[in-house]
Amino acid sequence: MPDVGQQVTKSVLGIIGGSGVYDIDMDRARWRTVKSPWGKPSDQVRTGEIGGLPVAFLPRHGRGHVQSPTTINYRANIDALKRLGVTDLVSLSAVGSLKEELPPGTFVLVDQFIDRTFAREKSFFGTGCVGHVPFAHPISPGLADRLEAALKAERIAHARGGTYVVMEGPQFSTLAESRLYRSWGADVIGMTNMPEAKLAREAEICYASLAMVTDYDSWHEDHGVVDVAKVVAVLRENSGAAKRLITRLARDFPRQHPPCPIGSDRALDFALMTAPAKRDRKLVAKLDAVAGRVLGKPPRRKRNY
Secondary structure, eight states: OOOTTSOOOBOOEEEEEOTTOOOOOOEEEEEEOOOBTTBOOSSOEEEEEETTEEEEEEETTTTTTOOOTTTOOHHHHHHHHHHTTOOEEEEEEEEEEOSTTSOTTOEEEEOEEEEOOOSSOOOSOBTTBOBOOOOSSOSOHHHHHHHHHHHHHTTOOEEEOOEEEEOOOSSOOOHHHHHHHHHTTOOEEESSHHHHHHHHHHTTOEEEEEEEEEEOTTTOTTTOSOOHHHHHHHHHHHHHHHHHHHHHHHHHSOSBOOOOTTOGGGTTTTTBOSOGGGSOHHHHHHTHHHHHHHHTOOOOOOOOO
């Protein structure tokens, strides 16, 4: 693997599997323990190849679904994938629909978020090394284009564009909350894409979110309240389609990582505010993978897929 401080040219596709997606088929696959200074990731990372493309897969909730949306160590997850050289990251997430025209079974290529979480660490930066990355457009459009092409090729029902409300959970929405989010014009609701998307931007990883609709949340009078049994039934159908999609995406993916049209992969160029002499050494050391390119202290790792 090239040093993080060098320009990354080889594509490495990262996949974060949400509810119902705990593994994917790959060649030369193995589960690998990746140590992170930010703590323990949700699980080991499964690395391998699909169609010759290096792929790193991480089950967001862990195998067996042991992590709740709030207890997931999002920083460790993103840091671990960065250490494995991931250049492009696809997030698979189960969501509820806030729109009649997005029924269960639909895949939504999200392009905006409303962050309603409050109990999670949301940044790699902080006291001793302050950083502010641009986030007006949280999704990397080039990666979203490739996902859309794969969806069409696999004939999977989908919608391009949509706003994802990220709630804290783990409870589902009240009726009043569901109606409120609909009044905002939001399209889907879930519990996991924040702070994941923010951290991916800080780590200069191109990020796209594929939201898999499992239910109509609690607003839809004809579908009743949300319960786990209903969600799991749709999850089984969605997971099969998601795995076909990832296989298609990987096989058609460019082997040389193209520059992101909105600069996701250069997000730290002008982000650091703290003067070098004032930076906290311990925090800077933890940022070796995430921000080593701009801090001048990239980690030395080898990619073994």
